Amino acid sequence: MYTIVVLWDNDNAEVTQWEDAPMVTTWKDREISLRAGPRERVDEHGTVSQVAVYLPDELNEEEFQELFAVHEKQVPELHLHG
Numbered sequence: 001m002y003t004i005v006v007l008w009d010n011d012n013a014e015v016t017q018w019e020d021a022p023m024v025t026t027w028k029d030r031e032i033s034l035r036a037g038p039r040e041r042v043d044e045h046g047t048v049s050q051v052a053v054y055l056p057d058e059l060n061e062e063e064f065q066e067l068f069a070v071h072e073k074q075v076p077e078l079h080l081h082g
Contacts, residue, residue: 021052
């Protein structure tokens, strides 16, 4: 099971669970692609999970970096180095 983080825009991010982490998929009627991960994450309780981050296909790498920075403070699953 993978923890999936979808960064939609500056105001919207979604965390869900999927059985796999495909390179490209359709989610909520939008094409999204894998931009980071899957990477191992250990939370504050010692629970290990695989986290993958997705972004709508129309957004580029610079926009991904900006959205990641915006959401990293509010979405604990993005703390991939923890």
